[in-house]
Amino acid sequence: MKHIVIVGNGISGVTAARFIRKHTDFKITIVSAETEYFFSRTALMYVYMGHMKFEHTKPYEDSFWKKNNINLIKQYVNQVDFKQKRLHFESGDVLDYDDLILATGSKPNKFGWLGQDLIGVQGLYSFQDLESMENNTKNINHAVIVGGGLIGVEMAEMLTSRNITVTFLVRENSFWNIVLPRQESELINRHIREHNIDLKLSTELKEIIDDGNGRVKSIITNSGEEISCEFVGLTVGVQPNIDFLKNSDLKINKGILVNEFLETNLPNVYAIGDCAEHRTPPMGRRAIEQVWYSGRIMGETVAHTICNKQTPYHPGIWFNSAKFFDIEYQTYGIVNANLGDHEEELYWEYKDGKKCIHFIFDKLNHKLIGVNTFGIRLRHEVFDKWLREEKTIDYVLLNLKQANFDPEFFNNHDEEIINEFNIKFPEVNIHAEKKKDTFTSLFSL
Amino acid sequence: MKLIKNIGLIIFITGLVIFSSTTFMGEFHPTKNNIHQSLSVQQYENIGVQLENIFIGKTYTSPTVISSEFTKIYNSVNENLKAEQQWDKVMWDNPQIVVYKLIKSSATGLFIHHQWLMFLLTFGLGIIGSLMYIIPDVILLGTLGIKNNQIFQSSATNRGWIGWISFVYLVVFYIVLYFFPAILSNQILIVSPISIALSGNPSSQWFLYGLIYCTVMTVMAVRMFIKYRHSKYQILRTGTVLFFQIAFAFLIPEVLVRFNLPYMDFKNAWPLDYDFFFDWNINGLISSGNIGIFMFVWGIVLTLIIVPVFTYFYGKRWYCSWVCGCGGLAETLGDPYRQLSDKSIKAWKIERYLINSILIFAILMTAATLYTYISGNSNLMGISTFDIQKSYGFLIGAIFSGVIGTGFYPLMGNRVWCRFGCPLAAYMGLIQRFKSRFRITTNGGQCISCGNCSTYCEMGIDVRWYAQRGQNIVRSSCVGCGVCSSVCPRGVLNLENRNESGRFGKPLEINDNGLNISNT
Ligand SMILES: Cc1cc2nc3c(=O)[nH]c(=O)nc-3n(C[C@H](O)[C@H](O)[C@H](O)COP(=O)(O)OP(=O)(O)OC[C@H]3O[C@@H](n4cnc5c(N)ncnc54)[C@H](O)[C@@H]3O)c2cc1C
Ligand code: SF4
Ligand code: SF4
Numbered sequence: 001m002k003h004i005v006i007v008g009n010g011i012s013g014v015t016a017a018r019f020i021r022k023h024t025d026f027k028i029t030i031v032s033a034e035t036e037y038f039f040s041r042t043a044l045m046y047v048y049m050g051h052m053k054f055e056h057t058k059p060y061e062d063s064f065w066k067k068n069n070i071n072l073i074k075q076y077v078n079q080v081d082f083k084q085k086r087l088h089f090e091s092g093d094v095l096d097y098d099d100l101i102l103a104t105g106s107k108p109n110k111f112g113w114l115g116q117d118l119i120g121v122q123g124l125y126s127f128q129d130l131e132s133m134e135n136n137t138k139n140i141n142h143a144v145i146v147g148g149g150l151i152g153v154e155m156a157e158m159l160t161s162r163n164i165t166v167t168f169l170v171r172e173n174s175f176w177n178i179v180l181p182r183q184e185s186e187l188i189n190r191h192i193r194e195h196n197i198d199l200k201l202s203t204e205l206k207e208i209i210d211d212g213n214g215r216v217k218s219i220i221t222n223s224g225e226e227i228s229c230e231f232v233g234l235t236v237g238v239q240p241n242i243d244f245l246k247n248s249d250l251k252i253n254k255g256i257l258v259n260e261f262l263e264t265n266l267p268n269v270y271a272i273g274d275c276a277e278h279r280t281p282p283m284g285r286r287a288i289e290q291v292w293y294s295g296r297i298m299g300e301t302v303a304h305t306i307c308n309k310q311t312p313y314h315p316g317i318w319f320n321s322a323k324f325f326d327i328e329y330q331t332y333g334i335v336n337a338n339l340g341d342h343e344e345e346l347y348w349e350y351k352d353g354k355k356c357i358h359f360i361f362d363k364l365n366h367k368l369i370g371v372n373t374f375g376i377r378l379r380h381e382v383f384d385k386w387l388r389e390e391k392t393i394d395y396v397l398l399n400l401k402q403a404n405f406d407p408e409f410f411n412n413h414d415e416e417i418i419n420e421f422n423i424k425f426p427e428v429n430i431h432a433e434k435k436k437d438t439f440t441s442l443f444s445l
Numbered sequence: 446m447k448l449i450k451n452i453g454l455i456i457f458i459t460g461l462v463i464f465s466s467t468t469f470m471g472e473f474h475p476t477k478n479n480i481h482q483s484l485s486v487q488q489y490e491n492i493g494v495q496l497e498n499i500f501i502g503k504t505y506t507s508p509t510v511i512s513s514e515f516t517k518i519y520n521s522v523n524e525n526l527k528a529e530q531q532w533d534k535v536m537w538d539n540p541q542i543v544v545y546k547l548i549k550s551s552a553t554g555l556f557i558h559h560q561w562l563m564f565l566l567t568f569g570l571g572i573i574g575s576l577m578y579i580i581p582d583v584i585l586l587g588t589l590g591i592k593n594n595q596i597f598q599s600s601a602t603n604r605g606w607i608g609w610i611s612f613v614y615l616v617v618f619y620i621v622l623y624f625f626p627a628i629l630s631n632q633i634l635i636v637s638p639i640s641i642a643l644s645g646n647p648s649s650q651w652f653l654y655g656l657i658y659c660t661v662m663t664v665m666a667v668r669m670f671i672k673y674r675h676s677k678y679q680i681l682r683t684g685t686v687l688f689f690q691i692a693f694a695f696l697i698p699e700v701l702v703r704f705n706l707p708y709m710d711f712k713n714a715w716p717l718d719y720d721f722f723f724d725w726n727i728n729g730l731i732s733s734g735n736i737g738i739f740m741f742v743w744g745i746v747l748t749l750i751i752v753p754v755f756t757y758f759y760g761k762r763w764y765c766s767w768v769c770g771c772g773g774l775a776e777t778l779g780d781p782y783r784q785l786s787d788k789s790i791k792a793w794k795i796e797r798y799l800i801n802s803i804l805i806f807a808i809l810m811t812a813a814t815l816y817t818y819i820s821g822n823s824n825l826m827g828i829s830t831f832d833i834q835k836s837y838g839f840l841i842g843a844i845f846s847g848v849i850g851t852g853f854y855p856l857m858g859n860r861v862w863c864r865f866g867c868p869l870a871a872y873m874g875l876i877q878r879f880k881s882r883f884r885i886t887t888n889g890g891q892c893i894s895c896g897n898c899s900t901y902c903e904m905g906i907d908v909r910w911y912a913q914r915g916q917n918i919v920r921s922s923c924v925g926c927g928v929c930s931s932v933c934p935r936g937v938l939n940l941e942n943r944n945e946s947g948r949f950g951k952p953l954e955i956n957d958n959g960l961n962i963s964n965t
Contacts, residue, residue, distance in 0.1 A: 011894070043895035050595040051932075052900050059894045059909060061790060161594040194588055292893050300955050316959025321891050323934040326590025326675075330891065330936060377936035380889025384962040405888055405939050407930055409677040 003027045005097035007077050011292055012273025013103030014038045015299025017070050023307040033076035035127050044130045045154045049161040082249050082266050099268045099306055106238035106274040106290055115208030120216040121232040124151055140230035144219050146205045147236035148175050150322050155233045156197055157325050167198040167227055183347050188324050240275040253277055255288045260312040262302045272298035317387045332383040333370030335360050348420040366392040377405035394430050446581040453577025460570030467631040469507045472554030475500040483546035488536050492522050508548045508630040515544040541627045548630040556634040563635045579668045589675035591932050602781050608855040616852035623843040626650035643699040655695050662690055665777035678927050686773040694770045707733050709740050712768050714747045716807035717869035724818050753876055759942055760883025761873035762925020779859020783903035786858030792905055796865050804871035810837045860903045874921030882942040885918035889962040890953050892937045898929035912937050915953030
């Protein structure tokens with residue numbers, strides 16, 4: 001029977017294994033060096049903050065794998081012999097495969113700064129990083145975080161939860177504004193500062209200073225300022241974790257190059273998740289997408305192909321989500337940092353400055369292109385449908401209620417949003433449906 | 446702020462220590478008269494003289510000694526009578542209740558003359574201290590949002606030594622309350638003036654318990670209001686459940702008694718209210734005229750019509766986390782422990798066997814009761830109805846719902862009774878699972894499998910299992926507390942009452958158009 005070996009037990013590898021198991025009884029083995037069982041990387045911050053124990057980050061009970069006849073091996077793969085179809089482990093053991101799925105994820109970037117390997121300087125990606133962060137931040141008072149992305153802001157929240165003060169260096173002139181439009185980016189700047197974080201925009205790290213014992217003592221910024229600190233978090237992005245594949249027949253660029261079927265240049269070898277680089281990315285997508293959801297979809301897609309139903313990677317309408325301290329963020333469709341030539345926008349912000357919604361639509365035909373929402377939950381199913389069906393902004397606003405996903409009794413802002421639209425586009429002027437009366441809504445008939 | 450919190454904690458603990466140690470305080474001079482009046486004629490004939498010989502002329506400084514000496518005599522005389530088969534003379538009352546009357550009437554000292562002072566030193570300090578501990582959180586918690594920091598790093602909320610001490614204290618308290626109430630005589634005396642003001646009667650152990658229950662719920666509801674001050678759902682829910690406890694479970698029944706009407710908690714539905722169909726209750730209601738008959742009919746309508754109809758529209762949450770007293774305590778006092786519930790598949794299995802068996806037990810017991818009531822035959826297939834009632838009352842009514850149900854909060858989470866034991870929850874759970882508009886909707890593919898929802902589900906539901914597959918959560922045990930939805934960092938979960946069709950939802954799968962988000 002065919003032996004499928006998957007390197008990496010993250011979301012992409014595990015999803016592939018689950019779907020292959022669902023459709024076939026191939027022999028499946030997952031090899032990973034990080035932890036024995038699959039855990040949710042996205043939840044690492046909650047373990048540090050004491051919201052959860054590491055146990056709770058495991059999406060499946062330990063007995064799940066045996067029950068589903070998926071073999072787990074905790075080993076580091078040193079080298080792959082693609083000709084012999086054989087993995088070589090660090091321990092010296094080997095494992096033969098028929099089909100190989102590479103799902104090795106990412107590793108944090110380090111840009112060769114002076115002092116980047118000192119004690120107390122680290123990124124946050126793996127379980128081991130979490131453990132070292134636990135040790136590195138014991139009884140400390142001040143930390144510096146370098147890099148204004150999602151992991152940086154998570155790290156800031158983690159440290160703040162332990163009353164460690166944070167200086168946050170961000171290269172851009174506003175937080176994450178390579179992705180977020182100006183308005184949202186400013187909203188998040190304010191929210192970060194509200195947590196007493198010293199957010200230093202347009203500031204880069206120059207070097208990290210040794211205290212004489214191999215520990216970090218301070219950092220120096222590009223403007224020459226020295227900031228003393230006991231911990232430095234490097235969160236300047238991640239890159240595919242593929243060093244062990246260099247100098248082999250496998251074609252790699254930044255990531256492992258794959259076609260639309262997630263096949264590499266070698267037969268029977270596939271790559272999925274953070275480590276894969278698409279030769280021709282789907283419309284509107286990046287070649288390397290380091291997000292949970294894409295890993296999950298690639299895992300399922302490659303499973304179909306391996307189970308003899310060759311399936312191209314069609315991720316569908318883009319969506320994503322994150323949380324910046326207390327503010328939840330969701331996005332559907334395409335919202336770029338800067339408005340395109342043919343694009344028009346509608347931005348509404350609640351008076352408390354913590355909720356907003358940002359629609360991007362076509363200037364001429366008013367078709368919705370994308371939406372960003374902060375502090376308001378939207379229904380994925382509905383926006384996915386609207387975007388596929390190319391609904392107009394007028395239609396979307398009139399039916400916004402259908403798409404609201406906030407908990408019961410929460411304040412609804414649909415009317416204010418429509419007002420905002422009518423003020424900006426008086427020539428269109430739309431009127432929302434009437435509210436249901438209390439009785440019918442109570443029994444939701 | 447931290448200082449205020451710490452002082453509050455010290456004041457609270459002082460109040461709690463005084464409250465507990467009043468058991469070992471006081472001054473009691475039993476007189477001939479006291480003994481005479483505390484006993485029934487038969488009891489006086491059996492043990493009156495012996496008691497007089499021991500008690501009269503002595504001064505006792507704690508109820509415990511009187512209680513234990515009394516019980517010794519009472520039980521040994523009873524043993525003899527039973528051995529001699531003098532059934533007409535055997536005393537059937539609980540000696541704890543009888544001796545309580547004696548203790549109360551012979552009390553002099555502190556607890557008679559300074560009831561209000563003692564009230565302040567116990568309840569007063571407890572309330573002030575805990576509020577001082579809780580209220581600074583308005584500032585300390587910082588910006589609005591979910592703040593579960595350090596929950597698994599604190600010994601109180603992660604089965605550490607504080608958790609174990611709380612567990613032991615609660616279990617001992619419940620055992621004393623149910624089985625040795627005479628030990629609580631002084632505490633009962635302290636709250637007597639309040640009882641007299643409400644119902645006109647001196648307090649019983651159940652009045653004391655009701656008062657503590659309402660006080661604890663109120664104080665801990667303040668904590669809920671602060672913790673979830675950004676969520677209208679949580680605020681409304683907590684406010685409502687608190688209102689039903691104070692008004693329906695506590696005040697209205699007391700006031701009914703004042704007007705010589707039967708004691709009734711209008712929201713307590715059979716089979717949770719397991720003795721509703723017991724002969725003494727039915728007789729009591731029927732003999733109280735129209736109002737009593739109305740109460741009897743109301744009880745039946747509540748169980749047979751209101752409960753299923755509301756559960757169809759809103760799920761069992763309308764009762765379990767908006768109305769019910771047990772749920773009310775769980776959602777206030779119990780909230781800090783919700784993360785301790787067991788999420789394993791094994792626990793789920795045990796839960797289903799246990800809770801449904803108890804529902805069957807409650808139905809059989811009530812059937813036997815009604816059979817006896819109607820036919821007058823006190824045995825059903827050779828088993829005495831009275832014995833069935835007694836064992837249900839002991840095992841389920843006292844041990845499970847009280848001692849285990851609340852005592853185990855700090856170890857097994859706040860819904861042990863609701864999840865494994867409550868027959869009403871089982872009944873509503875069946876409706877919720879098979880015929881209801883309620884579900885927790887999963888928001889398409891947005892779940893990141895982080896596990897916050899499962900961790901904080903007090904019913905031990907592995908919410909993530911469904912959410913990460915894009916399926917809705919339809920589980921008989923869900924009490925709709927809404928906390929999974931509150932803690933989810935990606936806004937994935939929403940409690941909704943909607944059309945029944947497509948309620949369960951389909952798992953996420955890819956098709957030729959990419960990821961299929963459509964849920965129905
Ligand atoms: C702190 C943090 C928060 C995040 N939050 C979000 C979020 O909110 N939303 C979102 O969409 N994304 C988030 N992400 C990104 C997301 O977690 C990743 O995109 C996703 O986990 C990638 O999954 P993967 O299966 O491709 O790889 P990984 O999860 O990285 O799994 C790869 C595994 O392979 C193992 N491995 C690699 N090489 C070898 C080898 N040679 N031998 C043996 N084992 C090997 C690695 O040790 C690792 O265990 C977050 C990431 C981090 C670090
Ligand atoms: S599933 Fe959610 S709403 Fe239901 S009991 Fe659990 S936490 Fe509460
Ligand atoms: S809390 Fe939300 S994101 Fe996390 S596992 Fe549950 S549903 Fe998914």
